[in-house]
Amino acid sequence: MSDTDIPHLDFTTPQPYPTWARMRSECPVMHNDGSDWDSRVTYSISTFSDAEKVMRDWETFSSSVNAEVIGQYMGDLILAMNGPEHRQYRNLVAHAFRASALDRWDTDVVVPLIHQLIDKFQADGKADLVAQVTSKYPVQVICAIVGVPLEDFEQFHQWAEEINTGPFDHERGMAASRNMRAYLEPIVEARRTDPRDDLITDLVTAEVDGEKLTDEKIYGFLRLLLPAGAETTFRTMGNALTALLERPDELARVTADRSLVPEVIEETLRWETSVPMISRISAKDAEVGGVTIPSGCPVSVLVGAADRDETRFDDGEEWKLGRPTQTHLAFGTGPHQCLGMHLARLELRTGLNVILDRLPNMRLDPSQPAPVIEGYAFRGPTAIPVLFDV
Template sequence: MDDSKPSSALDLSVAQPYPLWARIRAERPVMRLEASSVGPAPTFLVSRHEDAERVLRDPETFSSAINNEIAGKYMGESMLGMDGDEHRQYRDLVAHAFRASVLDRWDGALVRPTLHALLDGIAPAGRADLMRDVVLKYPVQVICGIIGVPLHDQEQLARWSEEIIQGPLDPPRGVASSRAMRGYLAGIVEARRREPAGDLISELLAAEIDGQRLTEERIYGFLLLLLPAGAETTLRVLGNALVALLTRPAMMAQVVADRSLIPAVVEETLRWETSVTLISRVAARDTEIAGCPIPAGAVINVLTGSAGRDEARYAAADAFRLDRPPQRHLAFGTGPHQCLGLHLARLEMRVGLDAILDRLPNLRLDPDAPAPEIKGFAFRNPDAIHVLFDPS
C-alpha cells in the first residue's frame, strides 16, 4: 500500500470504494489515517468483519459519543451518540413504540397503501425512473405517516432530512434544515399533547419506564433522527436491490417466478451493497484492535461496507448470490446500538420488491437510458433507475 497517501482511504468523494477497501483488508486491516487529513484526533479504519463486530460489541471501550459530535448539531440530542445506562434507558422508552404489534398495524395501514398509491401513478405509463417515481418517496412517506406528517408537507420534510444527513458536508445548510424541521415538528408534538392520537408521537409523549419520561429535548432528538435514519437508509438499499435484479435478468426472472426468494434478495443486498457503509466510535481508553495499538481518544471508523465483502467470512464476497447459507451481516450494526428500525426496514423492502414485481410486469432496464450505477462512499445508491414494463 502507498504510505504516502493514506488519506485517500477516507476520501468521501470516491464513487467506488470496494477495490480500495479490498486492499486495506488484505494489507492493513486496521489502518491509521494521517491526522491532518481528517481532524486532530488519530483516526483508524477497521475493515474486516471480525474486527468490526468486536468494536461494535464493546461499547465500554468504543464509545458512541463521537456520533453526537459529528451529527448532534443537525440531529439534536440523539440516541446514536449515547452510551451505557443513559442509552439503555432511552432505548427502552422509544423501543416500545417499535414493537411487533405496531409493525403489523403499520404494514396494512401504511406501508402497503403508500407503495400501491405510488405504483398506481406509474403503472399505466409503461416506463419510469424507479428512483424518482417510487423509491425516493416510499420510505419517506412511510416514516412521515408514522410521525403523522400530512402528505402535502412530505416533500419538504424529505428535503430537510436529506440536508440534515449531508450536514457534515454543508454545515450551515444542515443546521438551518434541522431548525426548520424542529419548528415544524413542534406543531405536531403540541397537537398530540393536547389530543393524543394513538400514533408514534402520542406514544413517545406517554412513554414511561420506572417513573422516567422522555424530555421534550429527547422527543425532538428522536423525531429528528427518524427521517434520516429510517428513510434515507431504506430507500438506498431498496434502490440497490432493484439494480442488483435488473442487471441480472436471469435472477430477476427467477425471483418474479418464486417470491419466496425475496427475503434472500433483501439480506444479500444488505450484505453486498448496504447504504450506510461506515459507523463511528471513539476509543474510551488505550486499547488495541487486531494487534494495532489504539490510543484513548482515537476515532474508529468501522467500515461495515467493507465487512460485508470480507472474503474471510463470505465466499466469493463480491458476487451477488441468492443461494448463500444464511449468515449475519453488519448492515444494521450490532451490539447495543443495533438498528432499532431493522424490522420495519426489512418489511418495507420485502413489501416494496414484491409489489413492484407484481404491478410492473415484464420489468426491465430501458436500453435507451443510461445504465444505473450504485455509487458513493459513506452512503451508496443509484441516482436513477430507468425501466420499461407492460402498462396496466
C-alpha cells in the same frame, strides 16, 4: 511497505470497495494521519471479526463521537449515547417499533403507499424507479408512522437531506434542524392533550420506571428518525432493484418464486448496504487485530467492507443468491443495532413484491444509462430507468 503502497482512504470516491478490499488483506486496522476532516489520528476497521468486536464493546469504543458532527444538527441523539443512559432511552423509544405495531403499519400504511406511487405511472410502460418510487416511498412511510401530514413529505425529505449534509453546509443544516423543530412543536403539543395512534403519541406518553422523555430527547429522536428512516431504506431498495435488473435470470426466478424475496433483501444488505460506515471513538487504549489504538482516536467501522470479508463470505464481492445463511453487519450489532431494521425489512419486502406484481416483464431501459450504485457515506443509484409491459 512504502507510503505510496498503502491503501489511501478517499472520502470523496464514489467507489470505495476496491480500496476496502486492499485494506482487508494489507492493513485491516488502518491508521490514518490527521486529514482536512479531522486533525486527530483516526483508525479504520475493515474485517468482519474486528468490526463486530468494536461495535459490541461500547465501553472501549464510545458512540459519543456521533454528537460531535451530526449531533449538532439533530440535538440529543440516541446514536451518541452510551451505557445506562442509552439503555434507558432506547427502552422508551423501542416501544414504538414493537412487532405488533409493524403488522398494523404494513396494512394501513406501507401497502397503500407503494400502490399509490405505482398507480401514477403504471400505464406509461416506463419509469425511473428512483425518482418515482424509492425516493418517495420510505419517507412517506416514516411521515405516516410518525404522524405528520403526508402532504408535507417533500418538505421532510428536504430537511432530512439538509440535516444529513450539515457537515458540508453548516448554516443549511442548522436551519433545517430549527425549521423541523418549529414545524413539529405544535404537533407534539397537540398529541399531549389529544393522543392519536402514531409514533409522536408513543413518544410523548412513553414511560419507563416513572421516567418520561424530555422535550430535547423527543425532538432529537424525531430529527434522527426522518433521515434514518428516509435516507437509508430508499437507497437499499434501489440497490436491490439494481442487483435484480442487472441479472435478468435471477429477476425472473425471484418474480416466479417470492419466497426468495427475503434472501434478495439480506444479500443486498450484505453486498451493498446504504450505510457502509459507522463511527466510534476509543474511550481508552485498546487493541484490535494486533494494532494498538490509543485513547481518544475516532474509529470508522467499515461495515460495508466487513460484509464482503472473504474469510466469512465466499466471493464476498459478488451479489448471489443461495449463500449459506450468515448474519451480516448492515444494521450494526451490539447496543446500537438499528432500531428500524424490522420496519426497513418490511418496507423492502412489501415494496419489492408490489413492484414485481405490478410491473410485469420489468427490464432496464436500453435507451438510458444503466444504474450505478455510488457514494461513500450513503450508497445507492441516482436513477433506475426501466421498461415494463402494460
